[in-house]
Amino acid sequence: MAGQIRDCLPPDRNPRKPNVVLPKGAVDTHVHVFEPGYKLSPDRGYNPPDSTLADLEHLHATLGIDRVVFTQPSVYGVDNSAILNGVAALNAKTADRARAVVAITADVVDNELKALDASGARGVRLNTDNKGGMPVEIDAIPDLAARIAPFGWHIEFLFPGKDIIELMPVFAKITVPISIGHFAYQPATAGVEAPGFQALLELMRRGNTWIKISGANRVSATDLPPYDDVKPMAEALIAAAPDRIMWGTDWPHPNKYIVNPNDGDLVDAFGDWVTDEGMRRKIMVDTPAAFYRF
Numbered sequence: 001m002a003g004q005i006r007d008c009l010p011p012d013r014n015p016r017k018p019n020v021v022l023p024k025g026a027v028d029t030h031v032h033v034f035e036p037g038y039k040l041s042p043d044r045g046y047n048p049p050d051s052t053l054a055d056l057e058h059l060h061a062t063l064g065i066d067r068v069v070f071t072q073p074s075v076y077g078v079d080n081s082a083i084l085n086g087v088a089a090l091n092a093k094t095a096d097r098a099r100a101v102v103a104i105t106a107d108v109v110d111n112e113l114k115a116l117d118a119s120g121a122r123g124v125r126l127n128t129d130n131k132g133g134m135p136v137e138i139d140a141i142p143d144l145a146a147r148i149a150p151f152g153w154h155i156e157f158l159f160p161g162k163d164i165i166e167l168m169p170v171f172a173k174i175t176v177p178i179s180i181g182h183f184a185y186q187p188a189t190a191g192v193e194a195p196g197f198q199a200l201l202e203l204m205r206r207g208n209t210w211i212k213i214s215g216a217n218r219v220s221a222t223d224l225p226p227y228d229d230v231k232p233m234a235e236a237l238i239a240a241a242p243d244r245i246m247w248g249t250d251w252p253h254p255n256k257y258i259v260n261p262n263d264g265d266l267v268d269a270f271g272d273w274v275t276d277e278g279m280r281r282k283i284m285v286d287t288p289a290a291f292y293r294f
Helices: 053-063 081-093 110-118 138-151 161-172 195-206 231-240 263-273 277-291
Strands: 027-031 067-071 098-102 121-127 154-158 178-180 209-212
Touching: 027 053, 027 277, 053 081, 053 263, 067 081, 067 277, 081 098, 110 121, 110 138, 121 138, 138 154, 161 195, 178 195, 195 209, 195 231, 231 263
Parallel strands: 027 067, 067 098, 098 121, 121 154, 154 178, 178 209
Antiparallel strands: none
8 A cells, every 4th residue: 555655845944045035924824834753544555755943943944934734634633632732832932823723523523613713724625636635524524513513613625626617516515614725726727717716706705715825836838937827817816705715834735746946936826816916915914814813
């Protein structure tokens, strides 16, 4: 089994300082951490590169990012230890510096949810795109939403872009906030008029969905910048729901096998998409601070 699981690329170990200066209090809403010593799920779809908390702190110091949201990677299944330990370590250094989106099963008990909330968890990740990332059946999502609602949590989705139209009725039944990563994996080459992207815009206009304009290298025609084909998607999403847009590095860019971008280039791509300083602050600071309750 282990021999069938591919090793994915490490991140660029030498992040460069971006040309864009991010606003004070900037939040990176999507990172993972892969410290040695944490047990990987046998059902995982890839082998992650070692990417430590120290690496992440160096990255954020270079990029000018002050706060972070750890997102549970599929390779750990529902063992959230790696990201929760990361949250605890960062918050011990600087209060309210880190939050987390965790993976749980449908039979989680209220005391477990309460403990997770106290640890900095603010949502549940459901990932149908990566093997091992979906521990809850689709038909159990409404019950899960009811369980997490008292804590003010949300559900974060990651799914193959082609699935969005089929999932629209599922989203319509969810009563807690929804977040979606990486442009909902809508391919930039299809353009903003594509049915999948139009469905995403409809979902954003409904008012219960937040989108991360992250993972440009996952939706662009090219793995490396300038990501000019992604810019129209970012602009359309911001126009549709300017108060519900967030950004993240997606560091260390797991499950990639050809080349990874320098994270300084990703910040500069964001700066190219969003030139207004007020909107930059809303996306990088105000919206995620409220959404994750920093």
